[in-house]
Amino acid sequence: MSGGVLLIAEHLEGRVAPSTPELITTGRRLAAAFGGDERDARIVVLGSGVRDLANHLAGYTLDVLLVDHPALAEYTGDGYVQALRGIVESTAPRVVLVAHTSQGYDFAPALAGVMDLPLVTNCLALDVEGDRLIATRRLLNEKVQAQVEIRSERPIVVTVRPGAEKPVGPSRGTMTVTDVPVSIDPSAVREKFVRLERPQIHDIDLSGADIIVSAGRGIQKKENLVLIEEFAKAIGGVVGASRPLTDMDWLPKTRQVGQSGKTVRPKLYVACGISGAMQHVAGMKDAGLIVAINTDPTAPIFEIAHVGFVADVLKLLAATLKELKR
Amino acid sequence: MALNVVVCLKQIPNPDLQFQISTDGKDIRRDSLNYKLNAADEYALEEAVRIKEKHGGRVVALTLGPKRTEQMLREALAKGADEAVRIAYDDPSAFDVGKNARILAAAIRTLPHDLVLTGVQSDDYVNSATGGLLAGILGLPHASVVTRVVVQERQLEVACELEGGLQRVYSIPLPALLTIQFGANTPRYAPLPAIMKAARQPIKELAPSALGLNGWDAVALPYSFGVRGLSPPAAKGHAEMITGSVEEQAKRLAQVLRDKGFVRR
Numbered sequence: 063m064s065g066g067v068l069l070i071a072e073h074l075e076g077r078v079a080p081s082t083p084e085l086i087t088t089g090r091r092l093a094a095a096f097g098g099d100e101r102d103a104r105i106v107v108l109g110s111g112v113r114d115l116a117n118h119l120a121g122y123t124l125d126v127l128l129v130d131h132p133a134l135a136e137y138t139g140d141g142y143v144q145a146l147r148g149i150v151e152s153t154a155p156r157v158v159l160v161a162h163t164s165q166g167y168d169f170a171p172a173l174a175g176v177m178d179l180p181l182v183t184n185c186l187a188l189d190v191e192g193d194r195l196i197a198t199r200r201l202l203n204e205k206v207q208a209q210v211e212i213r214s215e216r217p218i219v220v221t222v223r224p225g226a227e228k229p230v231g232p233s234r235g236t237m238t239v240t241d242v243p244v245s246i247d248p249s250a251v252r253e254k255f256v257r258l259e260r261p262q263i264h265d266i267d268l269s270g271a272d273i274i275v276s277a278g279r280g281i282q283k284k285e286n287l288v289l290i291e292e293f294a295k296a297i298g299g300v301v302g303a304s305r306p307l308t309d310m311d312w313l314p315k316t317r318q319v320g321q322s323g324k325t326v327r328p329k330l331y332v333a334c335g336i337s338g339a340m341q342h343v344a345g346m347k348d349a350g351l352i353v354a355i356n357t358d359p360t361a362p363i364f365e366i367a368h369v370g371f372v373a374d375v376l377k378l379l380a381a382t383l384k385e386l387k388r
Numbered sequence: 389m390a391l392n393v394v395v396c397l398k399q400i401p402n403p404d405l406q407f408q409i410s411t412d413g414k415d416i417r418r419d420s421l422n423y424k425l426n427a428a429d430e431y432a433l434e435e436a437v438r439i440k441e442k443h444g445g446r447v448v449a450l451t452l453g454p455k456r457t458e459q460m461l462r463e464a465l466a467k468g469a470d471e472a473v474r475i476a477y478d479d480p481s482a483f484d485v486g487k488n489a490r491i492l493a494a495a496i497r498t499l500p501h502d503l504v505l506t507g508v509q510s511d512d513y514v515n516s517a518t519g520g521l522l523a524g525i526l527g528l529p530h531a532s533v534v535t536r537v538v539v540q541e542r543q544l545e546v547a548c549e550l551e552g553g554l555q556r557v558y559s560i561p562l563p564a565l566l567t568i569q570f571g572a573n574t575p576r577y578a579p580l581p582a583i584m585k586a587a588r589q590p591i592k593e594l595a596p597s598a599l600g601l602n603g604w605d606a607v608a609l610p611y612s613f614g615v616r617g618l619s620p621p622a623a624k625g626h627a628e629m630i631t632g633s634v635e636e637q638a639k640r641l642a643q644v645l646r647d648k649g650f651v652r653r
Contacts, residue, residue, distance in 0.1 A: 174524060257557050258557075305571070322550075371641065
């Protein structure tokens, strides 16, 4: 069978990544938009000793293509590109869907480069119009939305932003898992996996906090963290940060909220001078009450906040501290 | 072991600013934009210069873009790049990452390269695609979201960041391509004498003919690409905005915190 959509599952240490069930939603919808059945989307599982994981994914009522090979025991760009090249050549899908994660945007562009395929990445939504794939993307710190179109005879490689779609759960019944014979030359896998490193925690664990006051670049100077600390203390919270602050070592890495840091769900989240880039928002959007303070009225943080203040965060926090002491 | 490093840099509009859509709806208005070196590329440049300083070799700063990008290339020279090359692709928007990467790859083939570095993403179009595409087109092994690079003879040991702060460590033979993550190092400031010197250094310009092309439209693409339109994003929702003087805003913030039970009294 050719045509349809292939979606590449992501997994680590035997667990399916949270982006994969979202990708299944996107894949089904896209397969239907191409004029077929939504079951023309198939899930690809690459790994070694991952049959159970493939069987589990078959419970999402899409067929699963499995490449179980010792050379895929650990993720490598070359291993994935070799395996996917074989599958894409034999199945000739319209679209290859990949989650826009660290792993996804490692191999998806490389696959497109190696196979000379069209590529569109970090998409929020996908649609089909005639022979065109329409992708909706966000540019320039979420301030501009763009629709682009790609037309090609060849499979289009697409990465989809995590969080763009609601994940589906497994449903009743199960579909088939098909072993795909793909030859992988382990000596042509040039990236050699050495080890997995976990963050060392010698600090407070943000993920358990009820109240988090997070600072971003808008606080301007490291010295101003004192005010953030003082405010956090006054409301019984702890201090978190956006990525630029931990990159500058103003706060330890353990305080970073966002995709590459902690995902938090406190009762109260106060975003101080944080613009609200996707990478940060992914880690805190489910907080109970989000208060945002920023000088830029167009900052995307105000889209997800419940209460917003266009203000100099330093002045507003100092004044609020006074109010709280009254 | 001395290394020839090519670092790909992009000049982007400062994403902290506000943007307007051009009248044809196909681009942002570019008449009064403030351009800067893409943030992740600053880390890639710094990594390139540090590798050269430690192991010897040369750093070539490469960009694709109009004349205005020369300012950014001079900044790269002042920060330690040995040579600057501008591919004279003058499309001010250059939305198609696939085309950009194919042109960059053609230019990299003309340069000695043991190591090619890019930033993990550009903050204007946030594709995170150029590095991976280049690796695929050039046939180089690669690693993305790299936070640490150690050069060991003809190979590298690199740490790649995953979601949630996990890192995968790989050993990769040279030549290779890496996309460098924010915070991988601390980028330096250019010393004044170096800035003065860079102002006089020549910048090599590559026309299509230098890459064996009859013009930029002659780049072979397996697809057609078009921008349908740009728009201000439809807000998913919006905060209740509290206006007024700072004192008034502070009163309301304190009240919200009290009402929701986050402050006693």
